[in-house]
Amino acid sequence: MKEILPIDIIIPTMNRIIALRRTLDRITKSDKYPNKVIIVDQTQDNKKRQEISNMLRDEFEILNIEYIFQKNPSLTKARNIGFKASESEIIICMDDDVDVENNTISNVYEIMKNSKISMIAGIDKNDINEDKKINIASNMGYVFYKKSFLKRNIGHVTKSTFGRFPVNFEGNIHTEWAMGFFFVIRKPLVEVWNLQWDEKLISYAYAEDLDFSYQYYLNSKKNGYSCIMSDKVIVTHLATREWRISSKKETFMLIINRLYLNYKLFKSPFARLSYEWSNIGILLERVLHKDNYKDFLDLWYISYKYRKQIKSGEIPYYLID
CATH class of the missing domain: 3.90.550.10 (Spore Coat Polysaccharide Biosynthesis Protein SpsA; Chain A)
Structure with a gap:
């Protein structure tokens, strides 16, 4: 035994x-x-x-x-x-x-x-x-504050509501x-x-x-x-593909869940600016890679339309069900 x-x-x-x-x-x-x-x-x-x-x-x-x-x-x-x-x-x-x-x-x-x-x-x-080695994608992550250069040697959470591992x-x-x-x-x-x-x-x-x-x-x-x-x-x-949610639902959560948590975890206006700035970076990456940026734009608009509701924790999941 x-x-x-x-x-x-x-x-x-x-x-x-x-x-x-x-x-x-x-x-x-x-x-x-x-x-x-x-x-x-x-x-x-x-x-x-x-x-x-x-x-x-x-x-x-x-x-x-x-x-x-x-x-x-x-x-x-x-x-x-x-x-x-x-x-x-x-x-x-x-x-x-x-x-x-x-x-x-x-x-x-x-x-x-x-x-x-x-x-x-x-x-x-x-x-x-x-x-x-730091590549172009890594540098873009620093530029758009998806990760912190100062905290690159530790696991860290950015004010844009991303978790990042050390280098x-x-x-x-x-x-x-x-x-x-x-x-x-x-x-x-x-x-x-x-x-x-x-x-x-x-x-x-x-x-x-x-x-x-x-x-x-x-x-x-x-x-x-x-x-x-x-x-x-x-x-x-393994990140198995045996059963996964749709790509549009993943994008919804990338934008909307992060916005809700940005309000929940961080109280400063800088956090809100960091969140929006990082979204610009994500959109740019999707445009460059031709990766379904139209869904991203649609759902980013929803994040503005339902912002007060999202802030209160009433996340409109019904919009993508």
Whole structure:
């Protein structure tokens, strides 16, 4: 029997039996096991949902899996439901299309033994393999404040409401946020700081990870904890195409969700100017690459038309349903 660590893993899923099977298979190959794996399934098709349930029962009985069906699809709600069902102090939040390494879970535990570390942001192996030299696209990112040159050596959040990783991944690196495909938090801290995933962000809920992790970071900083990225916590985010939302819906969330969070997280006029300036940069990139800039313009206009509504958290998702 492999050693069981006091770690719970939360995995929201929807319509992805192939990806979920692979993700769980990689967890079974870990050198040590988590206490519990919580699957929050939002699959609406009864036949497919039963297939997922059968797979969990028949193929992964070696893992302690708690299966929860969520009737109304929402990534933020799924994360909140999974968190409530968790029992361990250390919580891994991850997507259903991620390959963990053999020692990822045990490395998480060893790092979190340091009680002053409150969060680990996972590193995607795909990013490590990329060329680290600054190219034209990188320079445009700095020019349009999609990332900060001054903070380029740490994980950071810009006032334009983008989360960015550092230029290299060696050792332990300070971070202000974590990407949703894999990150680690402490349950008691989430509870004492009264944090949760914002359920005003529904469906795929673009930037829900930035929202939650940045607020978690701010509380950590205030209370003397550290949030890090570590080259000992490496996974591969497959970004499966098994089931995805439409490109127009992705663009809607890129513009509208970011605007809502810009108002929520940052109170200064500079943040609003940064948001608009970064959108000009995104539009320019799309025009140069002939990448469906008309949808971007249409949805950017909507962000102005419904600005007061968006600011209050009444995000008009019905416009793209």
